[in-house]
Amino acid sequence: MMAYEPQHLNNAPIVEAMIAFDFVVAEGELGQIRRSFVEQIQVEYPTQTPIQRAEVTFNPEGSTGKTNEVGSRCVSMNGKNVCAISEHTFICSRLHPYENWESLRSEFQRLWEVFASFGKVQVTKVAVRYINKIFLRTGSEIFDSVFTYPKIADGLPQDTFGVFVRLQIAIPEPQGTLILTEAQFPPERPQFVAIALDHDLQFPVTDEATDIWALLERARELKNRYFFASISDELMKEYL
């Protein structure tokens, strides 16, 4: 178990941090809201590309396909901040190097308030997602460093070279879901293996939890707690 829970790691292994709201708007209004929004932030987020969804239908007579524009992705001048709006989701991402929660949250809130100013938008879900990339020395015992990982039966060979884990875990209070994803990357550094530790916390906005900003702060507390509970003290010290 963790002996302490530092609030900030100076060298956090975060490769992407995301805050997202799921939302609903009146039918037919989203296109105009989205267009107004991306135009409004164009100076700060100049690289703007459509998010497209391709649909292909196969049937005995042949296949048909179509591509629909379902959103926009806007990238900041330095390429480190990304704002994406799709049919039901508004996301702000911060890529490596991560700064801190306060800057990500304030940028998210600022952009959300611009977005919401163009129409009546109702938030239905609050999500926080942190993707960490950690390096472990080959040959060491993984459960000494990462506490959620597949256990291989004793009678099987123990050396793995490809891992992909996805768990959906119920969060009791406030009610939500933790989607935990772990994956092993192709080799990057000699003697080390790179593993993704991806925690995606999602909380529906309910009658009991209507304050979305308070819910977001609670999500942040839990993502910290879950991360620090997931790795060993020794591994965490490398990121202090």
Add this chain to the structure above:
Amino acid sequence: MIPVAPPVQSYVQNDVATIVYRIDTTQSDFWMQHTDVSIFWTRELQFRQLTESTRKAKAFEEGWDGYDAPAPNDASVARTLEVLSRVRDSKLSPYSVLPSADGGVGISFRGNANKRAVLELLNDGTSSYILFGKGYPIESSEFNSNTDLPRILQRLEEYL
């Protein structure tokens, strides 16, 4: 135990290719679920596919283009993998990795306003880049992939 580095040779042996493809397809299905929202996973998937394309380039045989194009050799493939790892740390997003008709491997990029760029890592050890696009002057030059790459990647970022 901590996972060990994968046996790289298994990715380029034809006799196990079917199995490797099947595993990769399964993983890609998972990864695709993340690509619509995560920039990081999108880029990981993209570079994973580009890395595989690079390794598969060695399977091309001389004359693969219907003429007399040389097959990419081990050295050009290895240098392409090195360059890709450096590109991964930049803002650039390659569009494809394909064998070069001049013998070697080419990394292609697409930018705004139909601008294009290609890095070529050739069998004889030379490297070159070319920038082109309708209405833009063509710019091309050889470079040393060991020493000049940061400058070249910066130039591509500016151009694209």
